[in-house]
Structures are given as C-alpha cells and as structure tokens.
Amino acid sequence: MNLPSSLKKTAETNADKTAYIFMDQLVTYKELDTAVSKFADGLKKLGLKKGDHMALLLGNSPQFIIALYGAMRAGVTTIPVNPIYTPEEIRYILDNGDVKAVVALDLFVPYVDKIDALLPKVEHYIICETDPAKVGKYAHPKLKSFSQILAESSPFVEEVPLSEEDTAVILYTSGTTGKPKGAMLTHKNLYSNASDIGSYLKMSADDRVITALPMFHVFCLSVAVNAPLISGATLLILPKFSPKEVFRVAKQYKATIFAGVPTMYNYLFQYEGGDPKDFATLRLCISGGASMPVALLKNFEKKFNVLISEGYGLSEASPVTCFNPLDRPRKPGSIGANIVHVENKVVDELGNEVPVGEVGELVVRGPNVMKGYYKMPEETAAAIRNGWLHTGDMARMDEDGYFYIVDRKKDMVIVGGFNVYPREVEEVLYDHPDVVEAAAVGIPDPNQGEVVKVYVVSKNKNLTEQALLDYCKERLAKYKVPKEIEFLDELPKNTTGKILRRSLKEQLQKQSARP
Incomplete structure (x- = not known):
C-alpha cells in the first residue's frame, strides 16, 4: 500500500465523505x-x-x-x-x-x-x-x-x-551549516509513518484536523495531511496560521485535532480573543518541531481543557519517532515513547547505549528512516550508521521508556568544562509570569570559554535584566545562570514558528566583528 492507493481506496468506499474544507x-x-x-x-x-x-x-x-x-x-x-x-x-x-x-x-x-x-x-x-x-x-x-x-x-x-523503495519525496533540510541536504523519503517511509501516526493517535473518519502548519514542512505533511487522509478524516485547511482563524474554524467545523509547534500554542494562549468554548470539541492537540516549555504546556491545557501530546521527529525519519501515548500517563517535558514499528535509543560517542537517565545522542531506526541524502553518499554514511539514524539531538530516557530532549548537540554551551543545555535555562525563564519567549545561546568568555546569554520577549516593559538574573540565580546552578539578558520585541523564527537560535548566534558574530 502507498499514499495514492490509500486515497483511491477511501474514494471508492466513502466517496461522499468530506476530504477537506x-x-x-x-x-x-x-x-x-x-x-x-x-x-x-x-x-x-x-x-x-x-x-x-x-x-x-x-x-x-x-x-x-x-x-x-x-x-x-x-x-x-x-x-x-x-x-x-x-x-x-x-x-x-x-x-x-x-x-x-x-x-x-x-x-x-x-x-x-x-x-x-x-x-x-x-x-x-x-x-x-x-x-x-x-x-x-x-x-x-x-x-x-x-x-x-x-x-x-x-x-x-x-x-x-x-515499488515501496521508490523515492516519493525529497525534503531539503535547512541544516545548521553548509548547503541544505535532500532527504530521500520512499513510498514505504511516508506510508508507514502516516499509518503509524494515525494508529497511535487513534485517528478516524470522525476526526476533523486543523491543518495550519505549512504543508511543505514534514511535520504538517505527515501528521496533518497524510495521517488524516489515510484515516478518512477531514482536513480543515488554513492558508496560513492565524489565531483568530484557528478559533473560528475550530468552532464552526467542530475540530477534533490541532497540530502545531510551541510558538503557535504560545500565540493561541496569548490571543485575547481566544475563547475556551471554541475548543470544546478538540480531543487532542499535537506539538512538535521544537521542545515545548513545560509551563506553557500546563497553562495551555488548564485554560483550554485539552490534552497536548508532545512528540518528536525529523525530516530524515518521515518524521515522527516518538509521541506521548494516549493510553498511558503523559509526562510533561517528555517527547513520549516509541511509536509502533519505530525504535529509539540513547548512545554515547562510540554508539553504545547509555544507562537509563544518562544523556547521549538520540538515534532511531524503523521503516520510516530515509534511504539517504540525494547525491550525498558521504553525508548519508555519516548519518546512518549500522542501521541507526543519528539525529544530532541530545536526550535521555527514563525507566518507563519515555525520552526527553535535552538539546541540540550543536547548541550545547560548555561553561568552564560544565555542559549547559539551553533548554534547561529557557524552561526556568518560561516559568516567569512576565516572560513570553526566551532563547539561550553560548557566547565566548575569556575566563570560562563560554557563558550563557539569553534573549527574552516580555509582556512587562518594566521588567529589568537584574530582576530576571536574580530570578535565575534562585533556580539555577551558578554556572548555568545567564551572564547577559537582552530584551527583544520578538525572536527570529522559521516558517513553522520554531525559534532560530542560529540567527541569534549569527547576529552576535556580526556584532563582535564590528570594529
């Protein structure tokens, strides 16, 4: 079976069912x-x-x-x-x-x-x-x-x-260095992941899925297009993300599922016209694309009375590898456990699995893993080793098999020999009632090699750098406390709403290069 064959089958068996609005x-x-x-x-x-x-x-x-x-x-x-x-x-x-x-x-x-x-x-x-x-x-x-x-x-x-091994889609990854790489996804990759997502999230023909993420992005493609279509559900397509339109469409068409990145949830939560009654029919919200601050997750769920299932994926894996399960306890801050047919584990630099609770690189294998990068055999060999796709994300696994993304391997800040993961600093700041968004990066320091700098968007114009530093000192080890805090009107984001630490780092480099 493949995606176009699945669509044809649904059209034959349920011709008059609404495919999209x-x-x-x-x-x-x-x-x-x-x-x-x-x-x-x-x-x-x-x-x-x-x-x-x-x-x-x-x-x-x-x-x-x-x-x-x-x-x-x-x-x-x-x-x-x-x-x-x-x-x-x-x-x-x-x-x-x-x-x-x-x-x-x-x-x-x-x-x-x-x-x-x-x-x-x-x-x-x-x-x-x-x-x-x-x-x-x-x-x-x-x-x-x-x-x-x-x-x-x-x-x-x-x-x-x-053939299930024919290349169906090539997704060019943005990449942090060099030119984008084209991840070749086969018909088997796309169909298996869409089918497994639909099964894991219990999607059915009764679901109405708000498709507001950009379709050219693999998160939307698999979770909010392919999986619902395989399930015979109805897509509620928005030309672009708009909090006002999300609330209108959810209410008018009795939406049951919403998929978004953390920034979208933040905008929905902050939107003054957002009435919890408009989300009354939602049975599930799905978050991915970046780690969701635990404070935002809890506040959103409390306000709108809907469960958020956080998951994890990457273009090279079609993309989903983990989701918080619906039939077991959900763990805030976790990306969940293995979805069916997909295996994740955490390994050290030599590829050996690390003990439960220890941090290492997340690797994955399954029918969803790409067959390689287009015209890049060396990069393919570096990414897929011994049948495992190396994600470049630092993670840990708990005793129940739930995974937690600590941070990108490349984003880790080393302060005087100690590892600081930007996310743990950001989580503390997101707990502050006046902080809307936060992003932590490493900056050079003559004494410690690197220190942490944080960019903050605040809804309180009177909030000071010193007040936030004092707040962090009470909640973080000394070496993790930011050296600098800079307030911005907004943080740079990509088209899916993911905060771009890379842009902030490039901005810092340009500033330091000035005479």
Missing part, C-alpha cells in the same frame, strides 16, 4: 481523488516519467495536495520548497534536485525569465492562478496553467507500478 468550500474524497488522477495524467502528457523530479513552491492549498498525490500516482518524485525562500535558495534546491517541473503560485511568474536562464533542466512551470481571469494567458513557452491541466486531462489514468 478550504476557504469554507467542501470537497469530497471522490472529488479529490478525481483531481489527483487528472493531475497525474497531465504530468504524463507533459512528458514527465517515473523517477523525474517536480518541485512544489506552494503554501497551504488544495493544489498542494492534488499536485503531491498526483505526482506520486504518476511515479514522479516531489520536492516541497518553502515559497518564501530567497531566489538563490530556491535556485540551489531546483538545480541540486534535478527538477524538471515546478508548481507555483502566479506570484512566481515575474521571476521565471530571470530564474529560467539559470535552470536549464526545468522544462515546465505549472502556475496555480489566484485570479481566474488570468488562467492560461502566458507568453513564456514553459508556463502552463494548473487549472487547464486539470480541465484537459482524464481521471482514468493508467496506474504506474510503484
């Missing part, structure tokens, strides 16, 4: 499956063959799902790309990914002439029009209309034989 328009599984088949047929008519690569430069929309599942049905490998990347970042991924076709919004049209000269391998730019009056009216020979492709194609497309 977008801009208050309802579309059935039968209608979605028909559009997917038409797009697959359209790709064949354009000359794309099994194994060719197609990029998606789209936000959350029905076209994203139709193009993704249509490409898989045609045997074409999809490369989702963040549409707000810079032209150079996009050019690199399209070139490195050997892309033959690009699906993009019409906002991309003005850039085609400039970027096309640099991308000779791209044969087609398939444009999703925001204005129906502009459909198909393009002078450039490589420009095609998404709407016209669907209108002129047949839903009775011949099935392309798919």
Whole structure:
C-alpha cells in the first residue's frame, strides 16, 4: 500500500465523505481523488516519467495536495520548497534536485525569465492562478496553467507500478551549516509513518484536523495531511496560521485535532480573543518541531481543557519517532515513547547505549528512516550508521521508556568544562509570569570559554535584566545562570514558528566583528 492507493481506496468506499474544507468550500474524497488522477495524467502528457523530479513552491492549498498525490500516482518524485525562500535558495534546491517541473503560485511568474536562464533542466512551470481571469494567458513557452491541466486531462489514468523503495519525496533540510541536504523519503517511509501516526493517535473518519502548519514542512505533511487522509478524516485547511482563524474554524467545523509547534500554542494562549468554548470539541492537540516549555504546556491545557501530546521527529525519519501515548500517563517535558514499528535509543560517542537517565545522542531506526541524502553518499554514511539514524539531538530516557530532549548537540554551551543545555535555562525563564519567549545561546568568555546569554520577549516593559538574573540565580546552578539578558520585541523564527537560535548566534558574530 502507498499514499495514492490509500486515497483511491477511501474514494471508492466513502466517496461522499468530506476530504477537506478550504476557504469554507467542501470537497469530497471522490472529488479529490478525481483531481489527483487528472493531475497525474497531465504530468504524463507533459512528458514527465517515473523517477523525474517536480518541485512544489506552494503554501497551504488544495493544489498542494492534488499536485503531491498526483505526482506520486504518476511515479514522479516531489520536492516541497518553502515559497518564501530567497531566489538563490530556491535556485540551489531546483538545480541540486534535478527538477524538471515546478508548481507555483502566479506570484512566481515575474521571476521565471530571470530564474529560467539559470535552470536549464526545468522544462515546465505549472502556475496555480489566484485570479481566474488570468488562467492560461502566458507568453513564456514553459508556463502552463494548473487549472487547464486539470480541465484537459482524464481521471482514468493508467496506474504506474510503484515499488515501496521508490523515492516519493525529497525534503531539503535547512541544516545548521553548509548547503541544505535532500532527504530521500520512499513510498514505504511516508506510508508507514502516516499509518503509524494515525494508529497511535487513534485517528478516524470522525476526526476533523486543523491543518495550519505549512504543508511543505514534514511535520504538517505527515501528521496533518497524510495521517488524516489515510484515516478518512477531514482536513480543515488554513492558508496560513492565524489565531483568530484557528478559533473560528475550530468552532464552526467542530475540530477534533490541532497540530502545531510551541510558538503557535504560545500565540493561541496569548490571543485575547481566544475563547475556551471554541475548543470544546478538540480531543487532542499535537506539538512538535521544537521542545515545548513545560509551563506553557500546563497553562495551555488548564485554560483550554485539552490534552497536548508532545512528540518528536525529523525530516530524515518521515518524521515522527516518538509521541506521548494516549493510553498511558503523559509526562510533561517528555517527547513520549516509541511509536509502533519505530525504535529509539540513547548512545554515547562510540554508539553504545547509555544507562537509563544518562544523556547521549538520540538515534532511531524503523521503516520510516530515509534511504539517504540525494547525491550525498558521504553525508548519508555519516548519518546512518549500522542501521541507526543519528539525529544530532541530545536526550535521555527514563525507566518507563519515555525520552526527553535535552538539546541540540550543536547548541550545547560548555561553561568552564560544565555542559549547559539551553533548554534547561529557557524552561526556568518560561516559568516567569512576565516572560513570553526566551532563547539561550553560548557566547565566548575569556575566563570560562563560554557563558550563557539569553534573549527574552516580555509582556512587562518594566521588567529589568537584574530582576530576571536574580530570578535565575534562585533556580539555577551558578554556572548555568545567564551572564547577559537582552530584551527583544520578538525572536527570529522559521516558517513553522520554531525559534532560530542560529540567527541569534549569527547576529552576535556580526556584532563582535564590528570594529
């Protein structure tokens, strides 16, 4: 079984069930499956063959799902790309990914002439029009209309034989150093993880899942798109995250599941118009993408009376490896235990499993682990060793098999020979009633090698650095107490809302380089 076959099966057995609601328009599984088949047929008519690569430069929309599942049905490998990347970042991924076709919004049209000269391998730019009056009216020979492709194609497309080891999607990881790497995820990787997520979280056709995370990100792709579709659930698609829209959609369509990153939960919690009654039908909230501060988790659950199940994943694992279980005690601060068919463990530098409670690197194996990085055999060999994917995250496991992310291996701060994990400092600050967000980084120090600096967003303009330092001194060992605290109006984040410590470090480096 694979994702497009699963969609077809649901369309045959439950044709009139609502697959998604977008801009208050309802579309059935039968209608979605028909559009997917038409797009697959359209790709064949354009000359794309099994194994060719197609990029998606789209936000959350029905076209994203139709193009993704249509490409898989045609045997074409999809490369989702963040549409707000810079032209150079996009050019690199399209070139490195050997892309033959690009699906993009019409906002991309003005850039085609400039970027096309640099991308000779791209044969087609398939444009999703925001204005129906502009459909198909393009002078450039490589420009095609998404709407016209669907209108002129047949839903009775011949099935392309798919192997479970065929590459379905390539996800380019942002990476902390160097150029992005393309994680090759097979049909088996994606289907197994979506199926296991759906089973673990008890998703069913009765669920209505708010899809507000960006679809081009693997967290949304597997947890808020693929898993619900496998389960026959309904997607409540938001073009972008908006607290106001989340509350409206949850109330109007009686949402049962919400998936988000900690920053989203923080915005929802802080939103003045957020009425707990609007979340009355939610049975579950899912958090991932970054560690959720325990104080935020407890405050959110108390205010909205809904359980948050925190999990863990990474692009190279399709992505989920852990979730807090629904049938056993949930442990705040934990990423949970192994999901079915996936195994995690904590190891030392030599790859040996460390004792319970000790910190080491989290490694994972299972049917969800990528087959490698595209055109990067050395990086693949470094990441997957003896069948285990090395995550680069420092973690510990308790006696019940629950895992706790301590921090990124690269983010650890070494103060006078002592290890300080930024998250433990941030957790203390998040407990302060005036702190909205916090991010800790290491800065050079002539005496101790490194010390901790913290960036804070506060809702109290009168809060002082000294007051926060005194607060930390009461709750942290001396070497963990920040040396500096800087107040900001907001912290830098990526498109999923994950706080970017790397940007803060780069900002520090630029400041220190000034004469």
